[in-house]
Structure formats: structure tokens, C-alpha cells
Amino acid sequence: MNNIYGFNHYSFFTDMSELASKHKSFDLSLGLPDFDIDVRLKQYLKEAADLNNHQYEPLAGNPLLIENVIKFNLQRKNYINIPKNEVTIVPCATFALYTSLKCILNQGDEVIVIQPSYYTYGPSIFLNGGVPVYYDLDNDFTVNWEKLQNCISKKTKAIIVNSPQNPTGKIWSKEDWNHLYEIIKDQEIYLISEEIYDTYCYDSVEHYSSFLHPELKKRTFCIFSFGKMFHTTGWKVGYLLASEELTAKFRCHQQYISYSANSPCQYALAKYLEVFEPSKNQVLMQKKRDIFNELIKETPLIVELKAEGAVFQIVNFRNVSKTMTDVEFSKWLTVEKKVACLPLSAFYNSKQDSDYVRFSFAKNDDLIIDALEHLKKNL
Numbered sequence: 001m002n003n004i005y006g007f008n009h010y011s012f013f014t015d016m017s018e019l020a021s022k023h024k025s026f027d028l029s030l031g032l033p034d035f036d037i038d039v040r041l042k043q044y045l046k047e048a049a050d051l052n053n054h055q056y057e058p059l060a061g062n063p064l065l066i067e068n069v070i071k072f073n074l075q076r077k078n079y080i081n082i083p084k085n086e087v088t089i090v091p092c093a094t095f096a097l098y099t100s101l102k103c104i105l106n107q108g109d110e111v112i113v114i115q116p117s118y119y120t121y122g123p124s125i126f127l128n129g130g131v132p133v134y135y136d137l138d139n140d141f142t143v144n145w146e147k148l149q150n151c152i153s154k155k156t157k158a159i160i161v162n163s164p165q166n167p168t169g170k171i172w173s174k175e176d177w178n179h180l181y182e183i184i185k186d187q188e189i190y191l192i193s194e195e196i197y198d199t200y201c202y203d204s205v206e207h208y209s210s211f212l213h214p215e216l217k218k219r220t221f222c223i224f225s226f227g228k229m230f231h232t233t234g235w236k237v238g239y240l241l242a243s244e245e246l247t248a249k250f251r252c253h254q255q256y257i258s259y260s261a262n263s264p265c266q267y268a269l270a271k272y273l274e275v276f277e278p279s280k281n282q283v284l285m286q287k288k289r290d291i292f293n294e295l296i297k298e299t300p301l302i303v304e305l306k307a308e309g310a311v312f313q314i315v316n317f318r319n320v321s322k323t324m325t326d327v328e329f330s331k332w333l334t335v336e337k338k339v340a341c342l343p344l345s346a347f348y349n350s351k352q353d354s355d356y357v358r359f360s361f362a363k364n365d366d367l368i369i370d371a372l373e374h375l376k377k378n379l
Contacts, residue, residue, distance in 0.1 A: 012346035013119070016330060020340035026371035028359040029340040031166070031311050033231040035364050040275060041230060044268035053267045057260045059251055061089025061239070065270035069239050072273050077206040085244050088251060091261045092236045093196050093225045098124045099257060100221035100240070101158065103249040104190050105130040109157035112148070116141075116167055116347030118194075121160050130157065134349050140305065141168040141314075143176065149183045158190040161210065164197040164309025167347050167358040171201055171308045177213045191216055196225035196238070197310040199278045202286045205308060211241050218243050221250065226269050229281065231362075235265040285311060288361040288368060295372035299379050311362035314344065318355050320379060325353040333357070337378050339371045 013030060020027035060066060066087045073080040090096040097120065101111070107129040113121045115136045122132045135151045138144050161180070163172035180191070193210040201207045211222045222241040227233040238261075242250055292313055293303055300319040307313050317329050324332065326343035334340040344356040361368055 012327075012342060016334060016340050016342055019331065019334045023335050023338065025334050025338040025340050026367060026374060027340045028361070028363060028368070028371055029334070029342050031360045031362050032233060033362045034367060035231065037231050038272070041232065041268055041272050044271040045264060047271070048264035048267035051267070053264045055263060057089070057263050057266055059255055059260060060084075060087070061261065062263070062266035062270055065089055065239075065266050065273070068270050068273035072276070073241075078208050078212060080209055080211050080241070082211075082241055083244075086241055086247055088240045088242070088247055088254070089261050089266060090223075090238050090240050090254070091258045092227065093194060093223050093238045094120050094124075095258060096221070096223040096238060096240045097121070097160070097192060097194065098127070099250055099253050100190075100192050100223070100242075101125060101128040101130065102253050103221075103246065104157055106157075108155065110153060110155040111157060112151050112159040113349075114143070114148075114159075114161060115349065115351075116344055117160070117162065118166055119346070122349055131155070132349070136348070137168070137170075141165075141170050143179070145179050145183065152183065152187070152189070154187075156187065156189050158192055159184065160192045160194065162194040162196075163210075164195075164200060164207075166197070166310050167312045167342075167344065168314055169305075169307025169310045169312055171205060172208065172210070174208050174212070177208070177210050177216060180210075181213060181216050185215065189219070191220040193220055193222045195222060196228045198224060199229050199281050200285050200311060201282065201309040202289060202307070207309075209241075217241075219246075221246060226265075229278075230269070230272065230276075232265075235262060235269075237261045237265050237269060285362065288363070288365065289313065291365060292359065292361040292368050292372065295369065295376070298376045299372065301375070301379070311360055313359050313361060314356050315341075315359060316355050317357055326355070326357055327353075330357050337375060339375055 016029040105128045109130045110133045111125045111130045113132050113134050115134050125132045133151050198207045211217045225238040302316040326345050330343040341357040341359050344354040345351040
């Protein structure tokens with residue numbers, strides 16, 4: 001990220017992956033899946049090309065995709081009943097976040113960012129004239145509601161929440177959303193809820209969306225990602241849920257920035273939603289998490305809190321080094337020990353160090369096993 005906005009955390013994400021490639025290390029640094037997508041998705045994409053789906057879709061998105069998004073959300077255990085005028089197909093989650101902020105921010109408005117968080121949040125706020133206000137989660141990565149409330153001022157216009165969260169794997173419950181509403185209900189504060197790992201909730205926990213809260217949903221931009229759901233990050237298609245009023249504001253800006261998302265991919269995703277079984281997706285990724293967590297027990301690295309959701313595991317490395325910063329440790333592990341990870345401080349605006357690194361388990365089982373067997377022998 002360009003330093004003009006005061007951020008350079010993007011370099012961690014590119015540097016670690018480049019280091020892994022240069023030193024031929026096992027790369028568990030980024031959440032990019034290295035396994036193949038469902039063959040049916042490929043077939044539907046070919047079908048889209050054959051059917052000449054090459055022109056703009058409507059601003060709202062492919063009508064069949066919108067219809068199937070609505071059906072998909074009705075099939076959840078914690079089902080969401082959505083009218084079609086509250087669904088918008090978007091080019092990607094980052095676009096949805098940026099454009100949601102553009103709908104609500106005036107110069108100098110404050111947006112609360114819960115840290116650790118993804119590196120795009122702060123720059124998206126700055127680019128829209130806002131000021132990020134950073135709230136750090138407690139040591140066990142839970143929310144201290146009193147401390148969060150203390151971050152709210154008369155200038156607060158929005159709060160960004162990510163659940164299941166990257167990088168901690170924490171999941172917000174119905175009670176959490178109730179708590180949040182209680183501390184913002186008396187002020188015009190919007191919620192941008194990034195729920196892109198919604199299909200990856202583990203140990204029989206079901207995703208509970210912010211959009212299920214009857215009052216919060218009136219002030220919420222709720223963001224989802226087909227790239228994360230179907231391991232197709234390069235397709236760059238997601239969807240946004242918002243009230244009819246907020247949807248109208250969002251589309252007003254979208255028409256001037258991107259207009260619509262990738263047409264052939266929208267068709268393929270619409271068809272695939274008709275056969276998609278989210279439970280298989282969840283089982284696949286939970287198995288990968290469990291393989292990672294079982295094998296890491298045989299190393300000095302410590303998992304204090306098993307990921308509840310998403311595709312990342314936070315690991316304490318202080319049994320290996322008491323003196324290295326998490327950045328130094330991540331580079332050392334990547335270069336000297338041939339397994340790439342990311343420092344947790346990369347997910348904070350100004351944090352210089354932590355006791356933790358983040359690994360991704362959205363990888364082939366063989367890669368996870370080989371990487372941890374290597375660490376077992378070499379740490």
C-alpha cells in the first residue's frame with residue numbers, strides 16, 4: 001500500500017510469499033487455495049462462454065444469481081429472508097467495503113476498526129475522507145464492550161466487523177450482535193459487516209449474520225465473497241446485502257465505479273449455487289484445520305485458541321524465540337526453516353511486535369503435512 005496513506009502492511013503479504021518462492025519454502029502465508037475448484041464450476045464457466053454471456057449484466061447483477069443467492073440464504077440453519085431489492089452482485093469484497101464507506105462518510109467522520117484486521121480497511125477509510133479509530137481486541141481476541149464503547153465519539157459514523165475473522169478465526173454470535181447494537185443504537189452509526197468466510201464455521205457452530213438482527217440490518221452493509229466460498233479468488237465476484245435505502249445509495253456509487261461484475265462468472269456462480277452443498281465445503285476446511293492443529297502439537301509452536309472459523313490459525317512462537325519480533329521470526333521461519341507464515345503485527349495499524357504468527361490452512365493436505373513434518377524435524 002502506498003505510504004501516502006500511512007500504510008505499508010501490504011508489503012508483508014507480498015514479501016512473505018515472494019520469500020517463500022525464492023527460498024523454495026512451504027508457503028502457508030497467504031489464504032490463496034492451492035487446490036482445484038469443483039469441476040462443475042469450470043463446466044458452467046465454459047457454458048457461460050458458449051452462451052455468449054460477454055456483455056454487461058444489470059447494475060444489480062445477473063437475475064438468476066440474485067434469485068439463487070436469496071434461495072441459498074433461506075437454506076441456512078440461521079436463515080436470512082431477503083427481498084431481491086436488497087441484494088447487489090459486486091466485483092469483490094474489497095470493492096463492496098470501499099463503496100459502502102463512500103455511501104456514508106463525510107470528511108472527518110470516524111470509523112472504528114477492530115484489530116487485528118485486514119490491511120485494506122484503513123486505506124479505504126482514508127480514501128473516502130474518513131479517519132480510522134483503532135480498537136485492539138483483548139489478549140484472547142475477544143471484544144471488551146466497555147473499551148469498544150469508549151472508542152465511540154460524536155464523529156463516529158461506522159464500525160467494521162469481520163466474522164468469521166481474519167486473522168483470529170473468531171466468530172460473532174447473536175449475543176455479540178446484540179451487544180454491538182446496544183452501544184450504537186442511540187447514534188447514527190453504520191455497520192460494515194464483512195462475512196466472507198461465512199461457509200467456514202467449525203465444530204457444529206453455524207454462521208450467524210449481522211443481517212439477522214432486526215434493527216442492525218437497517219444500518220448494515222453485509223458483504224460476502226464467492227471467491228472465498230468456492231476457492232475462486234481470481235473470479236472477483238461477491239454480493240452485498242443491505243436495506244433497500246442503503247442498496248439504492250450503494251448502487252448510485254457503483255454505477256460510476258465498476259457498474260457490474262464479471263458476466264460469465266456471474267452465470268457460472270448462479271448455476272453452481274443450484275448444486276452447491278455448503279456442508280461439504282465446511283467439512284473439507286475443518287479437516288484441514290484439524291490436520292494442521294494435530295501436527296503442530298509435535299512442534300514447539302503453541303496453538304492457544306483453535307480457529308472457530310475462516311481459514312487461518314494463530315500460533316504463539318515464543319517457545320522458539322523470546323527475543324525476535326514477530327516480523328523477524330516470520331522471515332527467519334520462511335528463509336531458514338522453509339515454512340512461510342505472516343506476523344500478526346501486519347494486521348495492526350502501528351503494532352511493532354506480537355507473540356503470534358498466522359498460518360493459512362486453505363492448502364492441499366499434502367502441503368500442510370509436509371510443512372509441519374518439516375518443522376517437527378527442524379525447529
